[in-house]
Amino acid sequence: MRARLIGVDWGTTSLRAHLIGAGGLALETRETNEGLRALGPGLFEPALARVVGDWRQAHGALPIVCSGMVGARTGWLEAPYVACPADASAIARGIVALDTASLGRVHFIPGVRQADDVMRGEETQIIGALVNGASDGLFVLPGTHSKWVHVDGATITRFTTIMTGDVYAALKGHTILAATTGAPDGDEGFARGLDMARALDGPGDVIARLFSLRVAALDGALTPQHSANVLSGLLIGAELRQMAQGAQRFTLIANDDLARRYEIAAQAMGLEARRASGHCAAQGQYVLAYAAELIAATVEDSE
Amino acid sequence: MRARLIGVDWGTTSLRAHLIGAGGLALETRETNEGLRALGPGLFEPALARVVGDWRQAHGALPIVCSGMVGARTGWLEAPYVACPADASAIARGIVALDTASLGRVHFIPGVRQADDVMRGEETQIIGALVNGASDGLFVLPGTHSKWVHVDGATITRFTTIMTGDVYAALKGHTILAATTGAPDGDEGFARGLDMARALDGPGDVIARLFSLRVAALDGALTPQHSANVLSGLLIGAELRQMAQGAQRFTLIANDDLARRYEIAAQAMGLEARRASGHCAAQGQYVLAYAAELIAATVEDSE
Numbered sequence: 095m096r097a098r099l100i101g102v103d104w105g106t107t108s109l110r111a112h113l114i115g116a117g118g119l120a121l122e123t124r125e126t127n128e129g130l131r132a133l134g135p136g137l138f139e140p141a142l143a144r145v146v147g148d149w150r151q152a153h154g155a156l157p158i159v160c161s162g163m164v165g166a167r168t169g170w171l172e173a174p175y176v177a178c179p180a181d182a183s184a185i186a187r188g189i190v191a192l193d194t195a196s197l198g199r200v201h202f203i204p205g206v207r208q209a210d211d212v213m214r215g216e217e218t219q220i221i222g223a224l225v226n227g228a229s230d231g232l233f234v235l236p237g238t239h240s241k242w243v244h245v246d247g248a249t250i251t252r253f254t255t256i257m258t259g260d261v262y263a264a265l266k267g268h269t270i271l272a273a274t275t276g277a278p279d280g281d282e283g284f285a286r287g288l289d290m291a292r293a294l295d296g297p298g299d300v301i302a303r304l305f306s307l308r309v310a311a312l313d314g315a316l317t318p319q320h321s322a323n324v325l326s327g328l329l330i331g332a333e334l335r336q337m338a339q340g341a342q343r344f345t346l347i348a349n350d351d352l353a354r355r356y357e358i359a360a361q362a363m364g365l366e367a368r369r370a371s372g373h374c375a376a377q378g379q380y381v382l383a384y385a386a387e388l389i390a391a392t393v394e395d396s397e
Numbered sequence: 398m399r400a401r402l403i404g405v406d407w408g409t410t411s412l413r414a415h416l417i418g419a420g421g422l423a424l425e426t427r428e429t430n431e432g433l434r435a436l437g438p439g440l441f442e443p444a445l446a447r448v449v450g451d452w453r454q455a456h457g458a459l460p461i462v463c464s465g466m467v468g469a470r471t472g473w474l475e476a477p478y479v480a481c482p483a484d485a486s487a488i489a490r491g492i493v494a495l496d497t498a499s500l501g502r503v504h505f506i507p508g509v510r511q512a513d514d515v516m517r518g519e520e521t522q523i524i525g526a527l528v529n530g531a532s533d534g535l536f537v538l539p540g541t542h543s544k545w546v547h548v549d550g551a552t553i554t555r556f557t558t559i560m561t562g563d564v565y566a567a568l569k570g571h572t573i574l575a576a577t578t579g580a581p582d583g584d585e586g587f588a589r590g591l592d593m594a595r596a597l598d599g600p601g602d603v604i605a606r607l608f609s610l611r612v613a614a615l616d617g618a619l620t621p622q623h624s625a626n627v628l629s630g631l632l633i634g635a636e637l638r639q640m641a642q643g644a645q646r647f648t649l650i651a652n653d654d655l656a657r658r659y660e661i662a663a664q665a666m667g668l669e670a671r672r673a674s675g676h677c678a679a680q681g682q683y684v685l686a687y688a689a690e691l692i693a694a695t696v697e698d699s700e
Contacts, residue, residue, distance in 0.1 A: 210609045239573070239608065255608040256601065257572060264567040269560060270542070294600035298559065298639025301603065301632070305542065305558040306513045329604070336601025 097121055097153040098389050100146050101379030104164035105215060106130045111145050112373060113153070118225065118380030120373040122149075130163050138170035143196045150197065157388045158200045159189075159379045162215035165202035175207035181249040182221050186385035203382055211255050215375070216241045219347050222378030223370035224248055232344040234337075234367075236330075236352050238263075242337045242344075258333045266325060271304065274311030275325065276318030283320030284355070287327020288362040291335060300332045330359045338365055347374050400424055400456040401692050403449050404682030407467035408518060409433050414448050415676060416456070421528065421683030423676040425452075433466050441473035446499045453500065460691045461503045462492075462682045465518035468505035478510035484552040485524050489688035506685055514558050518678070519544045522650050525681030526673035527551055535647040537640075537670075539633075539655050541566075545640045545647075561636045569628060574607065577614030578628065579621030586623030587658070590630020591665040594638060603635045633662045641668055650677050 095115040103110045107129040113122040128141045142158075150156055165173035176188040188204035205214030216235045220243055223233065233243040238259035244251045266275045290303055307324055310316040316324065334356075338344065343366035346353050353369050360367035383389050398418040406413045410432040416425040431444045445461075453459055468476035479491040491507035508517030519538045523546060526536065536546040541562035547554045569578045593606055610627055613619040619627065637659075641647065646669035649656050656672050663670035686692050 210612055212612055212615075254605060256605040257607050258604065260572040261568065261604055261607070264571040265564065268567040268571040269563040291600070296600070296639045296642065297594070297597035297603055298635035300600055301561065301564055301635065302557060302559045302639050304560050304564070309513055309515055312515075332601035332604065334601075336599045336605050339599065 095119065095121060097149070097156060099380055099383050100149055100156050100158045101376050101383075102142065102146070102158065102160040102164070103162050103215060103218070103375040103379075104129070104160050104169075105162040109141065109145060110375070111142075111149075112376035112379070113146075113149050114376050114380050118222070118377040120376040123373070123376075130166075130169055138164070139194050139196060142200070147196070155198050157383060158197060159203060159383045159388065160200060161203040161218035161375060161379055161382075165190075165204060166214055171200075171202050173202040173204040175212060176204045178206050178208040178253070179246075179249050179251045180206045180217065182381055182385050185217055185221070186382045189382065189386045189388075201383070201386070201388060203379070206250055206253075208252060211253060213241055213243070213253060213255070216243065216347075217250060218378035218382060219370075219374040220245060220250065220378070221248075221381050222372070222374035222376065223345060223347055225377050225381050226370060226372040226374065228345045228368075228370045232338070232341045233347060233370075234344045234356065235347045236356050237348070240333060240337075254337065256333050256337060258329050262326060262329050265304065265329075266322060269304070270308055271321070271325065274308060274316070274318055275321040278322040278326060279319035281323060281358070283316070283323030284327040284358065285362070286320075287324040287329075288331040288359055290324070290328045291331020292362065294332060294335065300328065303328060326355070327359070330355060331363065334359050334363045334365065338363065342366060343368065345370050398422065398424060400452070400459060402683055402686050403452055403459050403461045404679045404686075405445065405449070405461065405463040405467070406465050406518060406521075406678040406682075407432070407463050407472075408465045412444065412448060413678070414445075414452075415679035415682070416449075416452050417679050417683050421525070421680040423679040426676070426679075433469075433472055441467070442497050442499060445503070450499070458501050460686060461500055462506060462686045462691065463503060464506040464521035464678060464682055464685075468493075468507060469517055474503075474505050476505040476507035478515060479507045481509050481511040481556070482549075482552050482554045483509045483520065485684055485688050488520055488524070489685045492685065492689045492691075504686070504689070504691060506682070509553055509556075511555060514556060516544055516546070516556060516558070519546065519650075520553060521681035521685060522673075522677040523548060523553060523681070524551075524684050525675070525677035525679065526648060526650055528680050528684050529673060529675040529677065531648045531671075531673045535641070535644045536650060536673075537647045537659065538650045539659050540651070543636060543640075557640065559636050559640060561632050565629060565632050568607065569625060572607070573611055574624070574628065577611060577619070577621055578624040581625040581629060582622035584626060584661070586619070586626030587630040587661065588665070589623075590627040590632075591634040591662055593627070593631045594634020595665065597635060597638065603631065606631060629658070630662070633658060634666065637662050637666045637668065641666065645669060646671065648673050
């Protein structure tokens with residue numbers, strides 16, 4: 095299949111590039127840890143050229159479309175946020191372009207914002223998931239900053255960021271729990287954390303339960319590995335109870351490890367979690383590039 | 398007034414010594430940052446001798462009584478926990494002693510434990526507050542690891558540790574909030590954090606609200622100093638809502654800065670906070686030393 099587009103999902107800690115064929119199919123994927131945190135002014139273009147330069151030589155001057163934090167004020171080129179509610183057309187209209195010496199024109203997909211929250215990159219994955227056949231409703235993109243996104247038809251209507259992964263790492267590494275909490279190993283303890291989350295009662299209880307992990311560790315009732323899993327279960331369980339209020343099911347967009355944890359947690363909370371299929375980011379980049387007329391429909395697309 | 402006792406409140410980050418007269422009155426106080434974290438085996442005795450050695454020379458071989466983490470397994474000498482419920486007599490019976498070359502016999506006050514929680518040092522302050530005239534009921538000792546302690550008559554009946562200060566420092570210093578959160582300056586923003594806490598609804602909401610601080614900071618709506626105060630107000634407010642359930646009032650044992658914050662927070666939550674008076678630790682050390690017959694009643698005491 096002929097390549098049509100280079101899509102780059104470029105965040106704070108990683109750069110993931112897809113060589114994309116007709117219909118949004120990812121033909122090849124490359125990943126580096128050259129995220130925003132490792133780069134600065136003048137370093138974005140050479141970093142991207144190292145990853146995708148040979149694709150452009152081999153497949154002609156393919157358009158390049160970037161999504162994620164690379165389009166933030168602190169990234170390569172700012173693509174100002176599009177206001178929520180937003181659909182693929184609105185997002186595509188917000189794409190901005192930069193002419194580069196080595197890679198031609200590079201396009202940046204904007205994020206979406208509402209009064210009290212912002213996203214960058216997740217909007218592209220959600221659009222990809224919808225094209226891949228996901229139903230509308232509630233989407234969950236778990237991680238350092240989990241996004242819970244409500245979609246009506248093909249429109250992102252509202253969303254909330256909950257910093258579960260960020261809080262987990264801070265509690266595990268930088269409180270008294272650090273002394274008795276190691277790297278998680280297996281799943282043991284995760285269900286116990288979910289049990290604790292199910293029993294939470296009151297607005298500060300998730301914080302009030304933390305010291306019991308310390309006491310259990312001092313008693314030898316909890317190994318450092320299991321302590322990490324209990325903490326993870328407590329926080330993910332609290333996240334699900336808080337964020338799914340009213341919903342019965344949600345669509346997960348996540349890597350396998352995280353998706354599995356959220357599936358276990360969803361089951362414990364009586365919720366149905368369905369994984370989105372395919373490379374959602376690549377599919378979304380393709381749809382948005384097409385909507386912005388950066389690529390044209392081909393015979394292959396309609397076959 | 399003649400000195401009767403040397404009382405040492407010795408925790409993780411500081412050592413505070415009181416030269417104590419009849420009735421538990423603190424005649425003189427000295428403080429250093431030589432807490433447990435700065436010390437290790439063989440270093441406790443010389444550290445204490447540097448602080449109180451001249452008191453012993455000037456006032457005769459006064460008994461020395463230590464409370465706090467110095468009596469933990471990781472401290473100088475372990476004074477095993479006394480089981481909750483516990484009163485002054487039970488705690489005094491748990492005092493253990495060590496003969497030292499330079500300071501004579503040094504006594505260690507035990508902590509108190511229940512199945513899922515522990516305290517060390519706070520029990521001594523509460524006993525001191527009670528002797529100083531505090532009513533029984535709910536006591537709050539805020540800080541890195543806030544203790545909420547229920548007292549019936551003169552007996553500690555149950556308690557809960559909530560790691561508010563520890564969580565505050567971890568979120569402020571080691572999450573994405575670190576980039577936009579500075580040292581707190583004044584009180585501006587604290588009331589806003591309390592407002593957020595009052596609006597919390599659901600078991601994970603206190604975590605779900607954090608990202609809004611990031612967005613407000615990016616918008617320029619929140620300075621780094623005020624952001625720290627909002628975070629502090631949110632966490633202290635959540636603590637009060639969670640822990641005061643059912644109570645109308647509590648007694649505060651805290652330094653001035655922290656006591657003021659908790660008083661403001663209590664008022665915002667419709668609770669009455671009363672500060673305990675006097676040097677609670679010194680008073681408690683005196684009462685426990687007396688109960689353990691380390692010092693005798695004198696004519697001065699009954700005057």
